[in-house]
Amino acid sequence: MASLPTLPADTQTRADALREALATRVVVADGAMGTMLQAQDPTMEDFQQLEGCNEVLNVTRPDIVRSVHEAYFSVGVDCVETNTFGTNYAALAEYDIAERNFELSEAGARIARQVADEFTASTGQQRWVLGSMGPGTKLPTLGHITYAQIRDAYQINAEGLLSGGADALLVETTQDLLQTKSSIIGARRAMEALGVTVPLICSVTVETTGTMLLGSEIGAALTALEPLGIDMIGLNCATGPAEMSEHLRYLARNARIPLSCMPNAGLPVLTKQGAHYPLTAPELADAQETFVREYGLSLVGGCCGTTPEHLRQVVERVRGTAITERTPRPEPGAASLYQTVPFRQDTSYMAIGERTNANGSKKFREAMLEARWDDCVEMARDQIREGAHMLDLCVDYVGRDGVADMEELAGRFATASTLPIVLDS
Template sequence: MSRFMDRLKERVLILDGGMGTALMEYDLDLEKDFLGLENCSEILCDSRPDVVKDIHRSFYEAGSDAVETNTFGSNKLVLAEFDLTERTRELNRIATEQAREVADEFATDDWPRFVVGSMGPGTKLPSLAHIDYDTLEDSYAEQARGLIDGGVDVFLTETSQDPLQIKAAINGIRLAQREAGVDLPIISQVTIETVGTMLVGTEIQAAATILDAMDVDMMGMNCATGPAEMSEHVKWLGENWPKPFSVLPNAGLPMLVDGKTTYPLQPAEMADWVARFVEEDGVNLIGGCCGTTPEHMKALRDKIGFQAPKDRGDVKLEPALASLYNQVPFRQENAVMAIGERTNANGSKRFRELLNEEDWNGITRVAKDQVKEGSHTLDVCTAYVGRDEVRDMTEVISRFRGDVTIPLVIDSTETPVIETALKLYGGKALINSINFEEGEEKAATVLGYAKKYGAGVIALTIDEDGMAKEVDDKMRIARRLYDFAVNQHGLPAHDLMYDPLTFTVCTGNEEDRKHAINTLDAIEAIANEMPEVQIVLGLSNISFGLKPAARQVLNSVMLHHAQRRGLTAAIMHSSAILPKHKIDEEEYKVAEDLLFDRREEGYDPLHKFIELFKDKEAKGGPEKKKPETIEEVLKERIVDGDRDGIEEDLDKAMEKYEPLEIVNQHLLGGMKVVGELFGAGEMQLPFVLQAAETMKAAVAHLEQFMEKKEGEEKGTMVLATVKGDVHDIGKNLVDIILTNNGYNVVNIGIKQPCEAIIEAAEENNADVIGMSGLLVKSTVIMKDNLEEMRGRDIKTPVLLGGAALTRNFVEQDCSEAYGDGVVEYAKDAFAGLQLMDRLTGNAQPEQEEAE
């Protein structure tokens, strides 16, 4: 461990403020001082070392523990714009030596001072195809060489706007360190814009997942915003990032005053904010970015003194993959991680045809369709005889990385293809796959890529003797894979995803009858013995040889049992999986008999299963007897996600009921069944979403017949689905019911961060804030939001609603989190209306008595 990291454990360290802001205080001449190189601050290390050292000195005098080298733009690509490429290493060395000289002036045994090597984002973003990965990595490697030459203590990649750029910088640093035989810490700071993401659209959760896979020593945030706008993200890092982290805000959001950019946050006000980050969120390294001065750093030192960092306890980052945009946890709530299989040339005829036609737009549509169907990741394989796999993979990944919002699984048997894909992808991918069929050399190469580019790995239970079919063989190879990947090559256990292999049970051969049993037993054994790892199946293998209708049922039944035994992921066509309630009881029983080899004299489940499907085509489920009453028809439509022609049934129901009665008494009854099936693990998320879309269509049709109450609006609610949650049917129902009862509803949509909710509430002078979410993790986010609002001294009443909420959690935990503010539990949309009436003073006397 370095001296810097050791010191960081003992006390919160203060970095310096803005170099650019400090330089503006000097009357520097373009020709004399900048040598005619406008905006090239780095040349001042050569032309005006006195100015650079004076700035470093001013920050040390203010109480900073460390300063950044004047090398923000000193990589080869940026310096090329000034014809200084050949001086990259030299300028970085000189800059570091200058900072080192001043640091040594101030350093004592009790108070060491450090030099941090600043490495900015450059001017080209690889995820937007401005620059290729190899050129970028080489540029950063040369910069790192100079920083090492000068005696830097720690590297800082800062103001990063693209995860792929960060990967190139980190790997460039590591290359230079290997050459020099040193091992210095790496800090990676991302810039989250006012919209709540990095410039290319990356959320803080995805950025953390990617940086964790890159094994940086610290992550943090700097630039773009002031501390107020950072607060929600800082809180998330404090609760989820397991290593030290840093925060270097601007002195507020920039303002243009008399044609000059100014930053409004004064030293004392900024110190109050940053001290809160230290005391409440456990930040380890603080400082400032644009607009911050030595006075800001002195105010920080006066405010926090020399305190030790807060003990954040056992913080763990949720194991996950990430696209360029979003984090996707390996362990899905009440579901397996669905890996879409239709962008694989080996398994999809349509994909092969599009690939051969080079219809890249068509290929992208196939990917997007799988996202809509509920896939969590996409398996991408471009291996096709007669075609250039590297070229095709480059074309596909270059499109998918920006157009597909879910993570990718890079699927190839060729290591050059795998590395090509990883060099294009800024997210955290999954590599498919490694095994020991050809020994360990190839597996070692792939694991090296996983560590270098930050990826997980699928591992098949195959060794030099072939594919394991018996449980003991599967487990023997699984243990060997674990030792090889985790212990020998340093892959985190949670990034190792086993495929214990399954084979068809449909040949009729005696040796094939136990394949499903062996696979399920192996899944359970792996889950018990190695609980941190993930487990995946290529689901359709189990039914190979059957008709499509029979395969659909057998695959669905196999998935149901595998999930209960410990399966965490499946390569499958999500829309071709049936939930248990949609499978005919006899078909389900015979499928189980086939999987578990329950043969009896005179009864072979394989023969019986084939007979059941001899005249059937694959559909959305068995034919059901249509309900006799319109009430049951509507309920069943919601459960089955059947929206075709629903308007006619709704019109028929309105002959008997008012529109709001239909919603409240019949449609919501169907959604309640959906919730119960989802909670029991008997309905996959795609079917929940289908039900929600049907509900949405029904309510949209009924809304036009709902009579909005006339008169002045009775109050305003700002309504949102919380961050990380895409479910909006409950929220939209609240919107409709409140709007039709005289309220103004500002519905700001799904996945809304706390800051957006607060801003909307303030802009619209909200009487009440409504937060909604379906997932269990959404309840935690609601509580976090309330704590953040309490810290901002907001006291607007809040209504919370969602399937995973309980009255006890809201009235105890959430109420405590909000302090003096009012928090209420709305068990459904109509309860929300009653609460809204009460909170705005519009409740009728009989309502008050009833409550």
């Protein structure tokens, strides 16, 4: 059995201090990483012939990565994100280096840790490291990769980040709720294996369409993710602050846990020189100051297109500000991939469609036994049209492989139905 990696001796102490800071005052994180790395024009040799794999720079050009962290700490941010957005199975597998997950994760965290400690010592202001866990390039909900495979890979990712000195784990830019869950569970398993508890932050990405990439509304994301024990939920990437406002308003009214926001510098404008992000530093600072006041944010920062100057002005406006007290009024409910359904209905009862139950419906059972999966899905859709609020799914039948049947049908129902699924076994 391979031995577990070791942690820096003061990991828990730093993590506890960060948790206390997030609970009492506004903490400021950094901004864009990738564009600042690319601006230093690394060579193909720096990339080890893996063009565009920024995470390889953690081992070949730590000086470049270090310089980005230094630029952000120099303008006064409280914490920086590690250069590990792509140290996950799906992204690294595209370069045929999936086995370097732990190595690159640990190296990225170690660089950020060293810079954070230097600034802590020189300024007397505690600086922290957020271990970035990106979404990868495969969507498990659509069958691109299995949940178990990426969950286990995210555990390795998180163990590397913690071993390198991360003070928190940031599951960020998530686009698929099943991928998000795999990241969170992988991070939790890493903490359990290493005997440490650090803040676990989850940041989802809502597109200009008003939903996540696969169509999930912010309410579905909150209902699905908050029960997993995350310490904070928020938004990052895809849009600027203007497009995030209503989603933050929903979170402020319904989330029981602290909130974060790391927007892009506006919506990108395509030019001959590539994408240009138009939001100025004062405009980002104005927006974040408003969000802190109106929505009670605990963690703010920037994403694509934001620079040290953007964050310098955010720091001037909000760092150290007491968190605006919220009084959330969450409504209990269940979520599908697409929407949340409150347990309290306008009608006098909640209707759970029972026709997709192998024990209660002969028609459904026969379709299942004959592997007529499309017919099974159509039966679910019939119940949606007839007004069901949720769908019961039971595949239990003597002599059948219930696990295989449930995987087949639950996966199909998740994308074919907008309703929450009641797994009945």
